[in-house]
Amino acid sequence: MKRCLAAACLLASAVLHADARTPKAIVLVVVDQLRADLIDRYQQQWSKGLHRLVTDGAWFREAYYPYFNTVTCPGHASIATGAVPSQHGMVLNNWWDRDLRKLVTCTEDSHATIVSYGKPLTSMGESAARMQLTTLADEIRAQLSPSPHVIAFSLKPRSAIALGGHRPDAVAWFDDAGAWATSTAFSPGPVASVAEYIKAHPVEKDFGRTWDRALPLNRYLYESPAIGLQRTKGEMTQTFPHILKSPSGLPDQVFYDQWQSSPFADEYLASMALHVAEKIGYTTGGPHFVGIGFSTLDKVAHDYGPFSHEAQDILIRLDRTLGDLFAGLDRLVGPGAYTVALTADHGVAPTPERAIQQGIDAGRISVQELIARAEESMTKTLGAGTHVSQLAHDYLYLEPGVYEGLQANPTAMRTLVADLKTVPGVLRVITRDELAANHFDGDSAGRQSALSFFQGRSGDIMILFKPYWIESLNTTTHGSGYQYDTHVPVMFMGAGIAKGEYLMRVSPTDVAPTLAFLAGVTLPLTSGRVLSEAIAPIVPHQ
Template sequence: MRKIATAVALATLPGPGPHAAPELRPKLAVIIVVDQMRADYVDRFNGQWTRGLKRMVTQGAWFEHAAYPYLSTLTCAGHATISTGSFPHVHGVFQNTWWDRDARKLMTCTEDPRATAIGYGAPVTGGDSAYRLQVPTFADQMRTRRQARVVALSLKDRSAVMLAGHGGDAVVWLSNTLDGWESSSAYAQARLPAIEAFLEANPMAADFGKTWDRRLPVASYSGPDEGAGEAPPEGWTRKFPHTLNGARGKPDAVFMAQWVRSPFADAYLGRFAASLVRSLELGKHESTDVLAVSFSSPDFVGHAFGPRSHEVQDVYAHLDQTLGTLFDGLDAQVGKDQWVVGLTADHGVTPIPEQLVAESTDAGRINGAAISEAVERVVRPVLGEGRHVTMLNINDLYFEPGVYAGIRKSRELLDAVMAAIAARPGILRVFRAEEVRGAEKSKDPLLRAAALSYFPGRSGDLILVPKPGWMISNAGTTHGSSSDDDQRVPLLFMGPGIKPGTYQQPVTPADLAPTLAALSGLSLSKAEGHALPCIQ
C-alpha cells in the first residue's frame, strides 16, 4: 500500500533561517503552476525535455521532496496555498466549492455576489474575486507595498483569481462555458485593450481541425496507449491521434472540450502571457512586477487519461516547448538575468483505480450517495423522517441545520454514524469537526492533515479520509486525498539570486511565495512557509 500523508509533518517543521535579499532585485517575479503535476513526472520525463522544463531542472534549484501537508488536495486550495504561503486552515480556501450554510447552496471558491463579470467574446454572468481568501497573496503585497504590476491568467477562474488575489492589472481566465474569456470588476472596470487585442488576433478556433499526435517517437512512451478506465472527451478514443474536430464540423462546445484537453491550449496560454508581458511592459518598472500563469491542460488531460498514459507524458513534452518559448521571450523582453521564476503544482493525482486493481492493489471508486444513505438509515430511527444529510462534497459531509447537534447529544448515535461511514468501501478514517479544529500539531498524521484543511464555518460536520487509490469519481481519475500520489509535487526555482542544484530537505509549495518575496526584498507576515536556502 502506498504511504499516506508523509508530508503532513512538514507543516510543523521549523523552517530555514531568514535569507537576505540579493543586492539586485529581479525586475519580474514569475509564478508558474502546472495543474496536477506529480513530483515523479520530473524523474520520469525530464530526459525527454529539451527547453523550458529542462532549463529549470538543469539551471535551477530543484527541491525533490516537496509535498502538501493537508488532506483536501484540490485546485483552489493549492493555488491559494502557493500564492499566500499559508495553508487552508489559515487562508480559508479548502476546496473548489463548499456548502454555504447561510446561503443554503454550494458556492465556488471565487464566487462573489459583489463582483460583476467582464466578458471577452461571449456573454457572461455573475462575478468572481478572491474575497473569500483570508490572507493577502504575494502579488497583493507586491502590488500594494511596491506598486508592482500584476498579471495572472489561466484556463480556470479559481487558478487565475487565487494567484492574483484581491487586485491586479490584468487577471483573466477562460469562462466556464469555454466559449470566451472573462475577468471581473474586482480587477478592472471595463475590458482591457491589451486582452482584447490578443484575443482578436488569436482566435481559439484557429486550432480547429488540428490533430494532437505524439511529439516524441512512439518507443519513447511507457505503458499502453489505451489504458483501462480512461475517459476521453466526446469525439476521441483512448488511443492517439486525437483530432480537434468537434461534433458538427465546426468549433462547437465539443471542440472546446477537446481543445482544453490538448497541448494547444497550453501553447495558447503561453502566447497570451507573453503578449501581456509586452503590452503591459512587465519588468520595465522600478519595482519587481509579477506574472502568474497556471497551465490547466495537464489537469484536464490527467483526469481523462490518468498519470500513466501516453497523453500525460506527451502533454509535458509539449509544455516543455511552451515554457521554453515563454522563457526565451522573457529573456528578450525583460533581460536574461532580470527575472526569477518559481514552478510548482497545486496537487498531484492518483492512478486510475481500474489500473491499480488490475495490479492487485487496493483501490476503487467511492459511492458518495451510498455513504449519505447509510448515514440516513442510522439517523432516521432516532431523529425522525426527513432529510438529515445535506450533501457529501469530496471529503466534507454536511448535515441539515440542527441535525449534527442532535446527533452529538447521543454518543451511541454519533458512534453509529461514524461506524456506518467507516464501513463503506474506500474510507480510511472519519473525523468529527470538533476533533479536527485546532489539531494542526497533532501527532496523528491523518488528523493533522485534516486539521490543516479545516476552516471553521465552511468545512463539513464530518471529515472523511479516503484510502490511497480510492476516490469519489465515476470515470477517469482524480485527486483530493492525503496520499503521496496527491500530495507530492515538484518545486523548482530559477533566475538571479537562485543557487542551482538539487535539494533534499522536505519543503511545501507554501515556501514558493516567501522565497520569491525574499528575492524581491519583501516579507510575508502571514505566511506559514519559509524562504528556502536556494537563495544565494
Template sequence: MRYDYLYRYYDLYTEGGFKRMMNEGFNCRNNHYPYALTVTGPGHATVYTGSVPAVHGIVGNEWYDQFSKKVIYCAEDSTVKTVGSTNASVGKMSPKNMLTSTVTDQLRIATNFRSKTIGVAIKDRGSILPAGHAANAAYWFDSKTGNWVTSTYYMEDLPQWLKDYNAKKMPANYLTKGWQLLLPADKYIQSSADDVAWEGLISGSKKPVFPYELAGTAGDPFSVVLDTPWGNTITKEIAIEAIKGEKMGKGTDTDFLAISFSSPDRIGHRAGPNAIEQQDDFLRLDREFADLFNFLDSWVGKGEYTVFLSADHGVMDVPGFAQSHKLPAGLISGRQLQATISTALDETFGKDKYMIQSENNQIYLDHALLKKKNITVAAITEVVKDAALTIPGVADVLNLTDMGKAPLNTYQLELYKNNVNAKRSGDIQIISQPGWFYGTATGTSHGTPYNYDTQVPFVMFGWGIKKGETLRRTSVSDIAPTIASLLHILPGSGNVGNAVEEALKK
C-alpha cells in the first residue's frame, strides 16, 4: 500500500474505514522505510521489530546461505509440520529465521506470557513474522485445500473455532461469486481504462476487464480467490473469529492481533497502482475495515482498543503506464544483464563460475574460487560495474563488502547499509534507475530505495492516541517503539527506531 492511496481514493471511502482512522487518529504523513530493498518479508519484520534487515536478519523474502549452499525462504522451518491441511509443505514455517524479538514478543514477556498474541494473513510470512517468536499462534491460508493452517511450532491441532470456519468452505463460496465492480464504472475516475496492454490476467480470464469469472486451476483451486478482494474478506473473517474464539480483549492484560491483508499486493503486482482493479480493491478493503472496527466497538467498546495501519512496502507505476505518459521508466533484462556480466568476468579473470547465486538484485560470489585465484571482491565489483552500466536501466553497482568506499549518494548509501547482514546478504548490489525493474511487460513490482516503494502509511487511532498529524519524516522502524511506549513495555531486542511521541496521549 502506497501512502497516496489514503488520499487518492478518499472521496469514495466510507466514514467507518480509512476515513475513521485518518479523522479520529494520528497520521504520520511522511513515513518511510529506512532501507533500500523494500519487499514483503523484511517489511513485516521491520514493522514489528522496530529494527532493520541488517539487524533482524530478514534481508529478503529469500536469500542465499553461504554455509548451507542453498536459498533460504524467510519463514521456512524444516523441523516443523503442517497443522490443518493435507498439504505437507504449506506448514513447514516458523519465525526462527528472524534474529530479534518483536513488539508482540515484548508484550508477552512484559505480562509474564498472559497476553495473547496472534498473527493472521493469507501469506505465511505476513502472519508469522508479525506474531513473533513467542506468539500463541499464527494462521495462514492454504490455497490448495482452502483451509487456514498453522504449524507444529505453535500447536499440534487447530482450535475448534478455526476447524468450524474451515468447515464452512467460504473460499469455495467466494470463488463462485466472481468479481464485479463495487460502484458504477463512471465513479472510478482515479484509475486508467479497464483494458490496457500493461495489465496482467487473472487465472481463467481472457482480458483484464470487469466482470471477472473466477476459475481455479486443478492443482491450486483457491489461489485465484486471493487475486481478488475476497482474499481480504476471508482475512477479516478469520481475524474476527480469532478474537471471538480466543476471547481476545476480554482478560485483564492487553492482547495483540497482527493482521496483514495480502490481496492488495497480489492485485497490485498484476494490475498496477493505477488500475481500476486496485481502486476497487481498496474501496472494498475500506468496507472490510469498517466491519472490523464496528465489531471491535461492540466487542470491547469504542476507544477501548488501538489500531495502527502500515504496509510492508509501496509499489512503482507499471513501466508501460509511465511510458504512455512520457515518464522515465523501463524494463531491465535480467538475462541480458547476467550474460553481460558473466562474459566480462570470464574475459578478465578466465572462464569460470564466479557468481553462484543472485537474490534481491545482489550477486553472491564463490569466495573459495576467488581465494584460489587470488581475486578480491573489489576487483570483481569493478568489472561487474563496467559491464552492468552498459545495460539500460542499471543506475549503479555497489560493493556490499566495503561500503565505506562506495561513491554513492549519502541518502541511498545509508538505506543500503541498513540492508546488509554479513551472513545473509550478497557481495555486490545492482541498483536500478527510478521507474525501472526486472520483469515483464505486464504488472509491476517494488524493492527499490525510491519514494514510491519506501513511503507507506503510518496511521493510528483509538485508545491512547491523539488526533493530529505530522509531516516530519518518520520511519517504519518507529512503529514498534511507538506501540511499545504506548504499552509501557520494552521495544524489541534489535530496535533502532524512536517513538512518535506527539501521537501519544500523556
C-alpha cells in the first residue's frame, strides 16, 4: 500500500467517495394544473426555462397520479412525501371534520397564529400538522449535517406548506386579504429576508398594470374567449387585455384576486425565492431545498379554461420566469450544480360546454340535486330528519349515527346508492366500508378511490362522476381519477440527471424518492420509486 501523510490520505478518499451527482440545491417546482399534454400542445410557444427543461432535462411523459381525488393539497403532499393520500392523510383541500363539525382546510391550525408580512390579517394560523408523514424537505433537514436550508413559497398555503414540510426556515403564501403571510407554526415572526423582499416589492405596484398577450395573436391556439366561460375573477374581462384594477380605485380585494390570477404573481414568487436563496448564500452544506408552487395557471384556467389564450399566456410567461430563475441559480449555485424537478399537482378537464360541442358526453353536476336526492332516499328508508352533514368534492358526509343506520339496514344502503346514481352525471357510488376493505382487484377506479381513502377524514359515501362531468361553478375544474386529471409531467434537470425522453409509466410520487436518492436521504414511507432510468451514471475518477 502506498504510504501517505494522514491529511493527504483523507483528501484523496474524500475526492474518491464524493458523489458528483449530489446537488448543492434541490429546486422542486410544482405548476398547479399543468396537464401533461399541454406541453405537447404549447411548447412551440416557449424558448426559456420550460424549453430548457424539455430539451436539457429528463422528461417523463407518462406520469399519472394513482389515486382518484386529484386536487391541490393531496397533489402537493404526494409530490413532497412520495406517498399517496391513504398514507399521508391529505385527502382533499377541504374536508368535513366530524369532531369539529365543520369544513376544515388541509393546513388550517387553530393552535397556530397567522403572521403577516403586511396589513393585519384575521385568517387562522396554518401548519403541516394534518400531514401524517414527513416530506423530502423535512428529511433533508433532519438527516444531513450541517442541516440544509429549506424555503418554500406559493400563493396557496396548502402548496407552500406541503412543499416546505413541518419545519422550513422560511415558508410564505399570499393571504386573500392582500398580504404575504406565514404562521407561528413555522416562525414566531416575519423572516427577515422574506420581509426585506416584500417591503422592497409591494404587490400594490401592479395596481393598474395591464396583462396582455406576450406573443402575437397568431401564436395562440384555440378560440378566445373560451367556449363555456362561466365567470371571471374580480371583474376581469372575458378577453385580453386585462387591466388589474378595482371599482373602488384602490388596491382592495378585487385587485388582489386579479393579481393572483395574473402572471405577475408567478414572477413575484420566483423572484422572491431567488432573493431569499441569495441571502442564505448556499456556500456550504446542502443540498438546500427550494420549493415553489406556481398557482396562477390553476386560478386562470379555472376561470378561462385550459385551452384559453390566458392559460397559454401564463405558460409563455412562466417559461420566461423559470428562465430567469434558472439563470439566477446558475449564478448562485453554479450551472449543473443543482437539480430541478418540475411536476404538477393534477391536470384539468375541458370545459363541459366545449366537450359537448365535440360530441362528447359531458355536463355539470348539481351539488344541490345530489344532497336533495340523498336526503329523499334516507328519509324514505330511515325516517325523517337531516341525514347529510356535508358534500365535499365527491365525499358525502353523514350525520352521526346515519351511516351506522345504513350499515344495519342493507336495503336502505342499496336504495341510497341506487337513488344517487339517478342524478345525471353520476357513474358510481362507493361506501366507506368498501373503500376501507379495498377489494378492488381488476377495478381501476375502485383502486384509485381506495388510494384516496383515509379513515376518519374521507366521506361516508363516495360519488364518482362520469368522465367529463364536473361539479363546479367555475368554467372548468379537476379532481377525478380520469386521465385528463391524473396525467402530469415529471421532469428533472441538472446535477445527477441523465437527460432524455422517458416513456415508461411513472407517478409524481416518484419525484421525492428520486430527489431523496440524489440527496442521500431516506424517506419513511413512500409508494413511489427512484426513477433510476434518469439517474446519471457515476463517472469513474481518473
